[in-house]
Amino acid sequence: MKVVRNPAELTQWAETQRSAGKRIGFVPTMGFLHEGHLSLMRLLRPQVDQLIVSIYVNPLQFGPSEDLETYPSDMDGDSRLCEQTGVDVLFAPADLYPDGFCTSVSVHTLTNGLCGASRPGHFEGVATVVARLIGLSRCHIAAFGEKDYQQLCVLRRMARDLALPVEIVGGAIVRDQDGLALSSRNTYLSAEDRVRALSLSQALRAMKKGLEAGETAVGALLATGVHVLDVDTVDYLEIVDAFTLEPVQCVTRSCRALVAAHVGGTRLIDNLALEP
Amino acid sequence: MKVVRNPAELTQWAETQRSAGKRIGFVPTMGFLHEGHLSLMRLLRPQVDQLIVSIYVNPLQFGPSEDLETYPSDMDGDSRLCEQTGVDVLFAPADLYPDGFCTSVSVHTLTNGLCGASRPGHFEGVATVVARLIGLSRCHIAAFGEKDYQQLCVLRRMARDLALPVEIVGGAIVRDQDGLALSSRNTYLSAEDRVRALSLSQALRAMKKGLEAGETAVGALLATGVHVLDVDTVDYLEIVDAFTLEPVQCVTRSCRALVAAHVGGTRLIDNLALEP
Numbered sequence: 001m002k003v004v005r006n007p008a009e010l011t012q013w014a015e016t017q018r019s020a021g022k023r024i025g026f027v028p029t030m031g032f033l034h035e036g037h038l039s040l041m042r043l044l045r046p047q048v049d050q051l052i053v054s055i056y057v058n059p060l061q062f063g064p065s066e067d068l069e070t071y072p073s074d075m076d077g078d079s080r081l082c083e084q085t086g087v088d089v090l091f092a093p094a095d096l097y098p099d100g101f102c103t104s105v106s107v108h109t110l111t112n113g114l115c116g117a118s119r120p121g122h123f124e125g126v127a128t129v130v131a132r133l134i135g136l137s138r139c140h141i142a143a144f145g146e147k148d149y150q151q152l153c154v155l156r157r158m159a160r161d162l163a164l165p166v167e168i169v170g171g172a173i174v175r176d177q178d179g180l181a182l183s184s185r186n187t188y189l190s191a192e193d194r195v196r197a198l199s200l201s202q203a204l205r206a207m208k209k210g211l212e213a214g215e216t217a218v219g220a221l222l223a224t225g226v227h228v229l230d231v232d233t234v235d236y237l238e239i240v241d242a243f244t245l246e247p248v249q250c251v252t253r254s255c256r257a258l259v260a261a262h263v264g265g266t267r268l269i270d271n272l273a274l275e276p
Numbered sequence: 277m278k279v280v281r282n283p284a285e286l287t288q289w290a291e292t293q294r295s296a297g298k299r300i301g302f303v304p305t306m307g308f309l310h311e312g313h314l315s316l317m318r319l320l321r322p323q324v325d326q327l328i329v330s331i332y333v334n335p336l337q338f339g340p341s342e343d344l345e346t347y348p349s350d351m352d353g354d355s356r357l358c359e360q361t362g363v364d365v366l367f368a369p370a371d372l373y374p375d376g377f378c379t380s381v382s383v384h385t386l387t388n389g390l391c392g393a394s395r396p397g398h399f400e401g402v403a404t405v406v407a408r409l410i411g412l413s414r415c416h417i418a419a420f421g422e423k424d425y426q427q428l429c430v431l432r433r434m435a436r437d438l439a440l441p442v443e444i445v446g447g448a449i450v451r452d453q454d455g456l457a458l459s460s461r462n463t464y465l466s467a468e469d470r471v472r473a474l475s476l477s478q479a480l481r482a483m484k485k486g487l488e489a490g491e492t493a494v495g496a497l498l499a500t501g502v503h504v505l506d507v508d509t510v511d512y513l514e515i516v517d518a519f520t521l522e523p524v525q526c527v528t529r530s531c532r533a534l535v536a537a538h539v540g541g542t543r544l545i546d547n548l549a550l551e552p
Contacts, residue, residue: 011439100520102385103403103437109378127379135439161379163287163411165441244376 001083003090007098007136010052010091014138022049026139028130031055032072032184033081036174040143041085043171052137053082054091061125072187096132105131107154107161110245114150114258115269118235126151127158134159134166141167145174147181149256149271153245173271175201181270193264196230203228203237204257204272211274216251225257235260235267239274252276277359279366283374283412286328286367290414298325302415304406307331308348308460309357312450316419317361319447328413329358330367337401348463372408381407383430383437386521390426390534391545394511402427403434410435410442417443421450423457425532425547429521449547451477457546469540472506479504479513480533480548487550492527501533511536511543515550528552 004010017024025048027040037053045051055078062068075092082090105127110116116123134142144152156168174182179201180194189197203225210224218239225237240247242254251274258271280286293300301324303316313329321327331354338344351368358366381403386392392399410418420428432444450458455477456470465473479501486500494515501513516523518530527550534547 007439098436100385100433101437102383103434104382104384105438106380106382107378108380109376131438135441138441157376158379160374161377162381162407163283165411165414 001079001087001090003079003092005091005093007093007096010089011136011138013089014050014052014136017050018138023141024048024050024052024137024139026052026054026134026137026142028054028056028133028142028144030057030071030184031078032074032187033078034174034182034184036145036147036171036182038081038085039174040145040171041082041087043169044141044143045086047141050088051086052089052091052139053087054093054133054137056091056093056096056129056133058096058125058129060128061122063119063121066119067185067188072184091137096129104128105158105162107158110150110154110157113245113247114236114238114240115260116150118260123151123154127154130155131158131162131164134164139166141169143169143171146170146271147173147183147269149258150245153243179205181268183268185266185268188264188266190264193266197263197266197268199228199230200259200261200268200270201272203259204270207239207257208272208274211251211276216276218247218249218251221251221257225259229259229261231261231263232265233262235262237261242273277355277363277366279355279368281367281369283369283372286365287412287414289365290326290328290412293326294414299417300324300326300328300413300415302328302330302410302413302418304330304332304409304418304420306333306347306460307354308350308463309354310450310458310460312421312423312447312458314357314361315450316421316447317358317363319445320417320419321362323417326364327362328365328367328415329363330369330409330413332367332369332372332405332409334372334401334405336404337398339395339397342395343461343464348460367413372405380404381434381438383434386426386430386433389521389523390512390514390516391536392426394536399427399430403430406431407434407438407440410440415442417445419445419447422446422547423449423459423545425534426521429519455481457544459544461542461544464540464542466540469542473539473542473544475504475506476535476537476544476546477548479535480546483515483533484548484550487527487552492552494523494525494527497527497533501535505535505537507537507539508541509538511538513537518549 025044111123207225255274260269301320387399483501531550536545
């Protein structure tokens with residue numbers, strides 16, 4: 001596995017690969033890799049000739065009161081996992097942005113609600129870094145986890161709107177056996193908080209069960225979910241159209257149930273598909 | 277010459293060309309073509325296998341009080357000129373943006389002054405449309421006129437910051453024999469106003485002459501230029517660093533003199549390189 005630290009070097013390498021007719025896959029991450037990240041690498045591995053994984057904790061997507069400074073990292077462990085998973089290039093830049101960097105990409109509408117409402121600037125930071133990473137990596141296909149469902153929708157829309165020469169694919173959420181969606185931030189949870197954190201996925205499953213039992217009214221389904229949540233504060237619990245992310249009254253087309261909540265100082269998110 | 281009206285069709289054609297190893301050049305325009313546009317086509321023609329020209333009057337880059345509705349057009353004449361100049365594909369979409377389009381690209385810092393100050397949202401509209409057009413056309417190289425000097429700087433910065441797989445090149449300003457920089461908007465000028473409009477290029481040349489005579493102080497050079505201007509209102513007359521577009525006190529490195537002014541209701545711009 002090749003380790004690249006310089007953005008220009010990554011592009012030069014990728015251009016050479018492209019000229020040789022190689023198909024390039026890309027999984028951008030912020031490191032502290034878990035099975036969720038590895039599942040994205042395994043998803044792309046058979047579809048591409050060259051697989052790039054990036055590790056970069058992007059300051060642009062953190063708010064002033066968020067955990068940029070304390071975001072967990074383990075470069076040695078990450079490097080080992082990438083190598084074991086068949087990654088060709090690990091891109092781990094110290095500086096990603098050139099001097100005088102002053103461009104930003106915004107995806108409106110889709111970012112008004114959900115995490116966009118409580119994390120101003122977050123998705124602009126995400127869209128900007130991903131646009132630059134896709135450009136630098138010259139990738140044909142890039143994979144993102146459904147765990148960050150709104151992010152996936154935002155990046156798909158960005159790629160379509162700017163006609164970026166890349167296919168964006170989503171990977172299913174990977175969960176621990178007890179149902180907790182894997183997240184690098186789970187490392188912040190105390191043993192007690194980890195138990196309470198399970199209530200997020202339990203609430204989503206309760207809502208899905210309600211739907212399967214015949215309840216299609218969103219108000220009733222949300223009441224079921226709220227009842228299950230055992231958290232400090234609920235940021236949001238919503239059922240929205242799976243594509244536009246707009247609120248719905250009734251689950252009569254593909255929808256998504258999404259939750260964000262604070263447990264012991266840690267902000268957690270989860271989501272689940274709801275099909276009528 | 278092939279005429280393409282559908283964005284997806286353009287991309288499909290361009291992908292096929294790329295797969296065949298062809299190099300693609302691109303000149304985006306708003307139509308009503310003149311020698312300035314044609315010079316950009318001639319600049320790229322020998323460098324590429326396939327030359328695309330787009331004609332699209334982009335609503336995103338017009339302010340509410342600007343001339344979107346009256347912007348001149350001549351599709352038949354434009355089409356003939358493109359064909360005569362060896363264009364392979366004329367891309368003239370009726371609708372450029374897909375349903376639900378909601379992405380925007382902003383280049384900050386560089387757009388604070390000059391035209392950015394008096395045309396809020398203009399450069400965001402330009403950066404957004406050009407990002408999409410570059411994406412759709414899959415071009416290797418794209419050319420823009422130095423007549424819109426700030427725009428050229430903005431697009432170069434955008435392409436660098438987002439690592440777009442394209443080279444941005446600038447083409448020298450094309451002038452009428454009397455010095456007036458060619459612009460589609462010159463068609464708005466009455467015979468009398470056209471004479472007064474000459475004072476823009478004359479002011480810039482007077483400043484350059486002053487520099488050549490040994491005056492390097494920007495204050496003195498600007499006073500020389502202002503004295504020459506015969507317009508209704510001056511939007512700005514400035515000397516800035518040629519790369520950062522930041523104001524300078526003294527012309528001791530590559531600079532650019534830029535002017536924007538209203539003549540008989542028409543807003544005109546012009547600029548000139550100032551080398552120490």
